[in-house]
Amino acid sequence: xxxxxxxxxxxxxxxxxxxxxxxxxxxxxxxxxxxxxxxxxxxxxxxxxxxxxxxxxxxxxxxxxxxxxxxxxxxxxxxxxxxxxxxxxxxxxxxxxxxxxxxxxxxxxxxxxxxxxxxxxxxxxxxxxxxxxxxxxxxxxxxxxxxxxxxxxxxxxxxxxxxxxxxxxxxxxxxxxxxxxxxxxxxxxxxxxxxxxxxxxxxxxxxxxxxxxxxxxxxxxxxxxxxxxxxxxxxxxxxxxxxxxxxxxxxxxxxxxxxxx
Amino acid sequence: xxxxxxxxxxxxxxxxxxxxxxxxxxxxxxxxxxxxxxxxxxxxxxxxxxxxxxxxxxxxxxxxxxxxxxxxxxxxxxxxxxxxxxxxxxxxxxxxxxxxxxxxxxxxxxxxxxxxxxxxxxxxxxxxxxxxxxxxxxxxxxxxxxxxxxxxxxxxxxxxxxxxxxxxxxxxxxxxxxxxxxxxxxxxxxxxxxxxxxxxxxxxxxxxxxxxxxxxxxxxxxxxxxxxxxxxxxxxxxxxxxxxxxxxxxxxxxxxxxxxxxxxxxxxxxxxxxxxxxxxxxxxxxxxxxxxxxxxxxxxxxxxxxxxxxxxxxxxxxxxxxxxxxxxxxxxxxxxxxxxxxxxxxxxxx
Ligand code: SF4
Ligand code: SF4
Numbered sequence: 001x002x003x004x005x006x007x008x009x010x011x012x013x014x015x016x017x018x019x020x021x022x023x024x025x026x027x028x029x030x031x032x033x034x035x036x037x038x039x040x041x042x043x044x045x046x047x048x049x050x051x052x053x054x055x056x057x058x059x060x061x062x063x064x065x066x067x068x069x070x071x072x073x074x075x076x077x078x079x080x081x082x083x084x085x086x087x088x089x090x091x092x093x094x095x096x097x098x099x100x101x102x103x104x105x106x107x108x109x110x111x112x113x114x115x116x117x118x119x120x121x122x123x124x125x126x127x128x129x130x131x132x133x134x135x136x137x138x139x140x141x142x143x144x145x146x147x148x149x150x151x152x153x154x155x156x157x158x159x160x161x162x163x164x165x166x167x168x169x170x171x172x173x174x175x176x177x178x179x180x181x182x183x184x185x186x187x188x189x190x191x192x193x194x195x196x197x198x199x200x201x202x203x204x205x206x207x208x209x210x211x212x213x214x215x216x217x218x219x220x221x222x223x224x225x226x227x228x229x230x231x232x233x234x235x236x237x238x239x240x241x242x243x244x245x246x247x248x249x250x251x252x253x254x255x256x257x258x259x260x261x
Numbered sequence: 262x263x264x265x266x267x268x269x270x271x272x273x274x275x276x277x278x279x280x281x282x283x284x285x286x287x288x289x290x291x292x293x294x295x296x297x298x299x300x301x302x303x304x305x306x307x308x309x310x311x312x313x314x315x316x317x318x319x320x321x322x323x324x325x326x327x328x329x330x331x332x333x334x335x336x337x338x339x340x341x342x343x344x345x346x347x348x349x350x351x352x353x354x355x356x357x358x359x360x361x362x363x364x365x366x367x368x369x370x371x372x373x374x375x376x377x378x379x380x381x382x383x384x385x386x387x388x389x390x391x392x393x394x395x396x397x398x399x400x401x402x403x404x405x406x407x408x409x410x411x412x413x414x415x416x417x418x419x420x421x422x423x424x425x426x427x428x429x430x431x432x433x434x435x436x437x438x439x440x441x442x443x444x445x446x447x448x449x450x451x452x453x454x455x456x457x458x459x460x461x462x463x464x465x466x467x468x469x470x471x472x473x474x475x476x477x478x479x480x481x482x483x484x485x486x487x488x489x490x491x492x493x494x495x496x497x498x499x500x501x502x503x504x505x506x507x508x509x510x511x512x513x514x515x516x517x518x519x520x521x522x523x524x525x526x527x528x529x530x531x532x533x534x535x536x537x538x539x540x541x542x543x544x545x546x547x548x549x550x551x552x553x554x555x556x557x558x559x560x561x562x563x564x565x566x567x568x569x570x571x572x573x574x575x576x577x578x579x580x581x582x583x584x585x586x587x588x589x590x591x592x593x594x595x596x597x598x599x600x601x602x603x604x605x606x607x608x609x610x611x
Contacts, residue, residue, distance in 0.1 A: 037316075039316045039318075042316075045318065046318060046319075048322075056315060058315070060310075061310075062310065068295065069295065069298070070295065070296065070298070070300075072298075088460060091400040091401065092400070092401050092402075092403065092458065092459075093398075093401060093404075094393045094396075094398065094401045094403040094404035094406075094407055095389070095392040095393055095395065095396065095404075096392075096395060096396035096398065097392070112389075112392055112395075113385075113386070113389075113392075114384050114385065114386045114387075114389035114390060114392045114393065115384050115385015115386045115389075116383075116384050116385070116393070116403060117324065117325040117326055117383075117385065118401070118403045118455075120322045120324065120325050121321075121322070121324050121456075121459040121460060121461055121464075121587070121591070122458070122459055122460055123321075123322065123460060124321075124460040125320070125321075126319065126320050126321040126322045126460075126591075127322075128322070129322050129325075130325045130385055132325075134385075135385030135386055136385055136386060137385075201607070202607050202610070202611075203606060203607025203610070204607075215313075216313060218312075218313045218314060218315075218594075218598050219313045219315070220315065221314070221315035221318060221320050221594065222320070223320055223597050223598065223601055223606070224598060224601045224602055224606065225601035225602075225606030225607050225608055226460075226601070226606060226607065227606050227607035227610065229458045229459050229460055229465060230400050230458065231607070231610055232457075232458070232465060232468060232610070233400070233402070233454065233457075233458045233468075235457075235468050235469050236402075236453065236454040236457035236458055236468040236469070236471065236472055237454055237472075238469075239453065239454075239457075239468065239469050239470065239471065239472040239473050240447075240450045240451060240453060240454050240472035240476075242472075242473060243450040243453070243472045243473040243475070243476030243477070244446040244447065244450050244476065246473070246476065246477075246510065247342065247345055247446055247449070247450070247476050247477075247479070247480055248345065248349075248442075248446060250480060250502075250503055250506045250507070250510075251345045251346050251348075251349035251442075251503055252349045252352060253502070253506075254346070254349065254498075254499045254500075254502040254503040254506070255346075255349045255350055255352050255353055255358065255499055256352065256353075257502075258498045258499045258501070258502035258503070259353065259357070259358070259495065259496075259498060259499055
């Protein structure tokens, strides 16, 4: 089975939130309450346990040559679980609830998850979360149920501009690179790919859901150089070894030389 | 013939009629209008585009763990360190430390049972605790912890039952005593790895010190408990020495942790400000105070109890301080952004 994923081309996004709606509908997710945030048109705010697609609305005092609004430009970007090649959530899950599927996506099995919350602090993108009423961890499944029926994910299906493209990762990567070149030729020099492979994002080994951006990752609330925490765990385990050795020495020393004589 | 209006309405007059509520609105040339809008945008205060965030929203999710987890760190630490003392006490062949040994085993048994209960209580689905034991997964410190925790009680119970016997049973007890000491070492230090292995900037940045700090604090916790509750002539200098070394190491590790985290100044901010800063600083003062009390000459009962109380408070507050610092760190998108821009993301692995 070839690896599947998303290529989200944010230059094509028009901020319609059809993906958010399609995702909620297909997956029959509950709402998260209705709030007015004042953050542009973004009243969804962030990805969460019951929000698996989130469209960011960025109002910038920066000109963008494809837009005709003087010193101002809009950026829209539909965010989603990245289905990282090295996924912090999966590697940290103590129950094995999070698995890698035949499509190379990262899937949480709700019947196994015991709600320990460890994945929540191990996702470098702040994607997976636990709802206080359900108590288990949830996130985008890459529409695992649809993929098994040979259908594309609901968000990609609903996207009216093909900003969200779904397909074989190899094809998507080639398509994305061509798109960047094309945009460069047309004068949009800012365009670049975020996390399309291990080379561009060594910390996560590449993302199966990657993005085309035209500003710094931070602007879209994406980390500039994310890393799967496990890659740094050796330092901590070493420190634990030192701590244990020190404690053993202290205990033996206290018994041998500390006894009241 | 193209009859689409060019006044910004883009209405095709072939198929539509200008009859809407706004149809009578006079439109100046669109370009002039746009320029005015753009001019006004230009007058808005320019956000700092060199250091952007998304409306200041967090980039990470904050830990969903509540008050039980720092308490778990404390109780598990104290239980583990007691077992370490207990198995070291086996080295003494005079029989004078038998009481200490027994107390250590019991502290380990009660402490690990309690910490197991707290840990299960904190789960979203407590009834599924055993799912942690359906896999063996070295990449997950929490999974390793579940295995460590499940090895503590059995070994400590067997040690408590047989360590003071003679013959085969005694030998069995002694071996279990050593095993309980080893699991105790792991139980009191792995929690540092548990939180260091995370995306939370302040925890990740201090990963080289956290396990040492937690281990040292566990020694101080165990020492303090023995100081406060037991008066055993033969053993008191043993527990006192062990605890004092722990307090000194805890203090040193706290300072080291601040420096580690402070390599990216913004990352260390929760250690200086807010509730987490208060807890962290008070904990340091308490630990320093208990260390001072325990190294001053003379060892009256009162002084030992005072040192024990301060040491206990210091250890507990330190755990809560670290937990709160993690929450604050997750809430602050710049902690993540600046840490990674400073080359402390994946870049420092090369
Ligand atoms: S983005 Fe987060 S939740 Fe999604 S696979 Fe990566 S680590 Fe897991
Ligand atoms: S909350 Fe569930 S999915 Fe997340 S790490 Fe714990 S057991 Fe795994």
